Amino acid sequence: MAVIVPFESPSGASIDALMALVAPDLERVNAxxxxxxxxEVTMIPExxxxxxxxxxxxxxxMLTLAMAQLAGYGGDGHVKLAAAVEFMHTATLLHDDVVDESELRRGKLSARMLWGNEASVLVGDFLLGQAFCMMVEVGxxxxxxxxxRAASVIAQGEVxxxxAAKNTATTEDEYLAVIRxxxxxxxxxxCEVGPVIADRPKAEQTACQSFGLNLGVAFQLVDDALDYGGKSAKLGKNIGDDFREGKITLPxxxxxxxxxxxxxxxxxxxLERGEIRDRDLDHAIALMTKHRALEDTITRAEHYGAMAVDALALFPSSAMRSALEQVVAFCLARSH
Structure with missing residues (x-):
């Protein structure tokens, strides 16, 4: 299992404080x-x-662990739920790379390039199954x-x-519905399951859910901008992949x-006809610059980030609340 290295943005915003606070629990999640x-099916663990x-x-x-800690949870169900969340996320990545025909994932060859589409889809299904087993075990x-419900909504979002793929008539509202x-x-x-298993008041559950939802929208909008104005090392994929795949994103x-x-x-x-020529990506970026599309995408991300921070105001000041606010700053700072 890989060691997760500290990650700091150019602005100094970091998730290191959060990692330090959840480190013991994260070790248990990794195990x-x-x-x-x-x-016994060798290809599955591979x-x-x-x-x-x-x-x-x-x-x-880490957000699952953090919110459980913020809510004062004293059991160990959050560890299995956090692992289930990671399995759900990994399954969607495996499936996404097949749908998008992606060659790279986090800077490495995607699983579909190494084992094929069929294996990627089926191992993704295996991970989803394991995720649901752990959810049931928590009780x-x-x-x-x-x-x-999240698994169902994610699948709907993918569909x-x-x-919307290759449809330039997509509106901003339609696109935001996709990324939500x-x-x-x-x-x-x-974020919501932590206070739920801690049996906290509904208002706290809703606040944590709101934090996660708004952080997630901000996170994706920054990714959208980075695809046209970032660096491959930051993205874990090639710059312009969204463009080459005909994806309609907010920029x-x-x-x-x-x-x-x-x-x-x-x-x-x-994008609609897929007739991409040399230097088209440069022209696309120039048009986005001309019309402030990247800048305004980041402005919208900052708006959602501010709503995420506001959602935490329900909780008293603490090291964990501060660390979660830093996570928002870190996600937004990736754009700089």
Whole structure:
């Protein structure tokens, strides 16, 4: 199992404080993950561990542990729920790479490139099955309800994205609905289950859910901007992958809406028809710069980040609350 290294953004915002606070529990999560990927079918642990141990920050399971700690939870169910969250996330990545025909994941060859699409899909299904086994073992019907509903919403979000793919007529509201489903919902569920198993008041459960949902939207919007203005090492994939795959993300939506007829014709040719020529990516970035599409995408991300921080105001000041506020700053600072 890979060691998760501290990660700091150029602005100094960091998730190190959160990692330090949840470190003992995270060790237990990692041990659980390792034991639950074991199988007599050799390919299952090979494919699963290729992605699970590939340097991901474990942000979602860390949020589960953090919120349980913030809520004063004294049991050990949060460890299994955090591992379940990581399995759900990994399963969606395996499935996403097949749908998107991605060659890279976190800077390495994707599982589908090494073992094929069939193995990637089936191992993803195995991980989902293991995730649900752990949820049941925790014995909280409400936590099971939250995470199982999240799995359904994530799948719906993926289908919505498929329907919106290569469609330049996609509106900002439609796109935000997609990312709420495919990205933000798991963040929200990851954060909500902690206070649920701690049997905290509904207001605290809702606050944690709101923190996760808004953080998840901000996180994805920053990723969208980074695909056109970041560095490969930061993304774990090639710059411009979204463009080459014909994905309609918020920077595209904004640039398309604000462009003239000639510029819109470019987006239609490149994204809808997939007729991408040399230097088209440079032209796309130039149009986004001209129309402030990347800048405004980050501004929207900052808006959601502010709502995430506001959701924490219900809780008294503490080292954990401060660490969670730093997580928001870290996610936003990746854009700089």
């Amino acid at each position: 659980t993950i390792l034991s639950r990927t074991g199988s 494919v699963a561990n290729h992605l699970i141990s590939s340097g991901g920050k474990r942000l979602r399971p 909280s019907l409400r936590a099971l309800d939250i995470l199982s 919505m994205q498929l329907a 489903g495919k990205t933000a919902e798991l963040f929200a569920a990851s 595209v939506v904004l640039a398309f809406r604000r462009g003239n007829d000639t510029e819109r014709a470019f987006w239609i040719r490149a």
